[in-house]
Amino acid sequence: MTATTREPRTDRGRRTRDSLITAARTVFERQGFAATRMGDIAAEAGVSHGTVYTYFDTKEDVLEATMQQLVDQLLESIDGADLTDPVERIANANERYLTSFADNAPLLRVVEEVSVTDVRFSAILDELRRTHLKRVTAQIRRQQRKGRVHPDLDPQTTAAALCAMVEGFSRHWTAFSSPDDPNGQATLTLLWQRSLGLTPDPSG
Amino acid sequence: MTATTREPRTDRGRRTRDSLITAARTVFERQGFAATRMGDIAAEAGVSHGTVYTYFDTKEDVLEATMQQLVDQLLESIDGADLTDPVERIANANERYLTSFADNAPLLRVVEEVSVTDVRFSAILDELRRTHLKRVTAQIRRQQRKGRVHPDLDPQTTAAALCAMVEGFSRHWTAFSSPDDPNGQATLTLLWQRSLGLTPDPSG
Amino acid sequence: MTATTREPRTDRGRRTRDSLITAARTVFERQGFAATRMGDIAAEAGVSHGTVYTYFDTKEDVLEATMQQLVDQLLESIDGADLTDPVERIANANERYLTSFADNAPLLRVVEEVSVTDVRFSAILDELRRTHLKRVTAQIRRQQRKGRVHPDLDPQTTAAALCAMVEGFSRHWTAFSSPDDPNGQATLTLLWQRSLGLTPDPSG
Amino acid sequence: MTATTREPRTDRGRRTRDSLITAARTVFERQGFAATRMGDIAAEAGVSHGTVYTYFDTKEDVLEATMQQLVDQLLESIDGADLTDPVERIANANERYLTSFADNAPLLRVVEEVSVTDVRFSAILDELRRTHLKRVTAQIRRQQRKGRVHPDLDPQTTAAALCAMVEGFSRHWTAFSSPDDPNGQATLTLLWQRSLGLTPDPSG
DNA sequence: CATGAATGAGTCTTCATTCAT
DNA sequence: TATGAATGAAGACTCATTCAT
Numbered sequence A, B, C, D: 001m002t003a004t005t006r007e008p009r010t011d012r013g014r015r016t017r018d019s020l021i022t023a024a025r026t027v028f029e030r031q032g033f034a035a036t037r038m039g040d041i042a043a044e045a046g047v048s049h050g051t052v053y054t055y056f057d058t059k060e061d062v063l064e065a066t067m068q069q070l071v072d073q074l075l076e077s078i079d080g081a082d083l084t085d086p087v088e089r090i091a092n093a094n095e096r097y098l099t100s101f102a103d104n105a106p107l108l109r110v111v112e113e114v115s116v117t118d119v120r121f122s123a124i125l126d127e128l129r130r131t132h133l134k135r136v137t138a139q140i141r142r143q144q145r146k147g148r149v150h151p152d153l154d155p156q157t158t159a160a161a162l163c164a165m166v167e168g169f170s171r172h173w174t175a176f177s178s179p180d181d182p183n184g185q186a187t188l189t190l191l192w193q194r195s196l197g198l199t200p201d202p203s204g
Numbered sequence E: 001c002a003t004g005a006a007t008g009a010g011t012c013t014t015c016a017t018t019c020a021t
Numbered sequence F: 001t002a003t004g005a006a007t008g009a010a011g012a013c014t015c016a017t018t019c020a021t
Helices: A011-031 A037-045 A049-055 A059-078 A085-103 A105-115 A120-143 A155-176 A187-196 B011-031 B038-045 B049-054 B059-078 B084-105 B105-115 B117-146 B156-175 B187-197 C012-031 C038-045 C050-057 C059-078 C086-103 C105-115 C119-145 C155-176 C185-196 D011-030 D036-047 D049-055 D059-078 D084-105 D104-115 D119-145 D155-176 D185-196
Strands: none
Touching: A011 A037, A011 A049, A011 A105, A011 C105, A037 A049, A037 A059, A059 A085, A059 A105, A059 B049, A085 A105, A085 A120, A085 A155, A085 A187, A105 A155, A105 C119, A120 A155, A120 B084, A120 B156, A120 D084, A155 A187, A155 B117, A155 B156, A187 B156, A187 B187, B011 B038, B011 B049, B011 B105, B038 B049, B038 B059, B038 C050, B038 C086, B049 D036, B059 B105, B059 B117, B059 B187, B059 D036, B084 B105, B084 B117, B084 B156, B084 B187, B084 C050, B105 B117, B105 B156, B105 C086, B117 B156, B156 B187, B187 C185, B187 D059, C012 C050, C012 C155, C012 D084, C012 D155, C038 C059, C059 C086, C059 C105, C059 C119, C059 D036, C086 C105, C086 C185, C105 C119, C105 C155, C119 C155, C119 D155, C155 C185, C155 D084, C155 D119, C155 D155, C155 D185, C185 D155, D011 D036, D011 D059, D011 D104, D036 D049, D036 D059, D059 D084, D059 D104, D059 D119, D084 D104, D084 D119, D084 D155, D084 D185, D155 D185
């Protein structure tokens, strides 16, 4: 147990800890990591300065705890349901990804901020990317074998590029999408599909 | 005092200032912004602590100066030569973009780090993105009018997605590209072209 | 943050803050404002360096807090009991003024020191002077109307001069008074009375 | 020779030194001593930063040099012409004092500022006060012996009080004098005269 | 558990002063 | 002499973290 966090033993404790995490997220998203003082988090949660240390050892630990559920949720949103039709699968995967990541873009930007200095957090982002990459690469390979994706595409680089597109779009470019396709889902799916050259399932 | 930087008046001064900027870049890339102390920059440049303040008022100013030339170079790499053939143009643009941005990815990550807290730097990234977006959007519109790009694509969202792909790839995903296409240029161009549905120039 | 001072919330806090103010006064009077380091105040109070900042944001704030009670006391000592007999009233007023101001001359000199640079403190001195001037001017006018003070004296300039005499004497000249009239009260009252030409109350 | 100042050897040198002193006075009066940086003085004089050190060793030395002529002039203005008629003499002395001191009040306030920390300057003010005191005390004694000043006044305390009045008025209270007696000279003389009880010269 | 006071290491920043040219 | 770059001691201030109550 590399316990970076002390678990509460009472109900009151759990409630306090939860409100601290909620508060931390609010403050981190508002001010970024560096500019957030432990006192800000305490104030936002309506508890005293020292209480934060009842549950967390360091500021990094607070951020990590704040990320905890999110990371699981994000990993899940990447590792989605296996639909048979690849186009539907893409549409579905993109929808899940965009929903989860765009909603959490502010916090993810904070993780990006800290990740420059702290491996602990670059590891988190790395894992997310690696998971995404693996899944997409595998999928492309499979469809190439079935002859439904351009064979001249390098599966891994292609996957990396497409992952970059979805991640980058969800993090920085959402603001630039058009009102006709406010969250970009339809467009991303189209681009993805056509870039791979995905043809309809002949067996379908 | 609006001047965030005092210009040197002698050659010796210019040399010192330049070496400070070089040193700053090294240190920023190695340690990130938050973890860099002014003293680190001075030490790396081989000057005394206070000398940094001869030319810069704050650590942010040092980073800004470090970015100065880079930003110009990056804007230029976006705003490239106008080739007639759209496919060639894409290939060329991507090559220039990837070269410039991937080379400078570490420093750009530092800017990303600070941009969470300091508008001054989020503005820089914003301008880069906006410039890129404008150019790509215009290009897509033009080709749509000529009937050479799928008309069902929303030009702006599409542009945002493709820009996200190239930017994200250059910043975070380069490490994941395959040895067959080490810098991903060929792949990115293929994806870009096919996703738009770009057909060969009928007039050609 | 308009609050220049964080109020303590416990008794322990109040005690610490108080001892800081006491310590500050000692150190300021000994070294002057410029030569006093925050650390000196902390050391004198027997607390750590950072503790000063628990209650005060800046060195100026410490001085301001140090002045707080004093200013009230000084204003009160100016705005004294209304005796009927003007001569007695003068004697009484001078006694109160000299006692309060001469006792606090060292601290007042420190305020004078800072006031050259910081309006906040020139305002304090200004208020003290203005209050004194107002009171004395009014008193002179009243007695002139009763024909008991030379009518050829300009009330305001006269008041300013007499105030200057008492203030200056209390601040800088006390050291020069003679052993026969160690605190100068008797002499000041005589001078004051005769300069105005105050005659005994005919109604008395 | 405790040479705190290097004398210029050329004409150009003398001119530079003079302009530095003039500049210093301007800046000191505007910003006070503590808030004045050597660079401010250089800038005001239109010379380079380092040039100040060609003529002065420390910032204190600059202030001292700035005071040099002034001190002589002030001492002279105290030690004025010996008129026979004491009332005229008082009027004359006050006029000279007020003119000199009120004109130079801003610089004197700066000396007061530094004198809290630096004996060198408290000595200057002390000398001025002592000189003034001596002269006035002697004069009072003389007139008491002639029976023309109230014998119940302690000469030294009285002198201290009257000196305090003139000094204080010239330094802080000028702003409060009335438009009818803008520089307060007439009023001060009246007060002075009457407080002493000075009667016309019987021998006159 | 919660509180808020206390701690002190860590940095930034200033600026008088020195020095090479 | 004049310049302006370089130095580095000095001090203010921050804030994560600890601790007594």
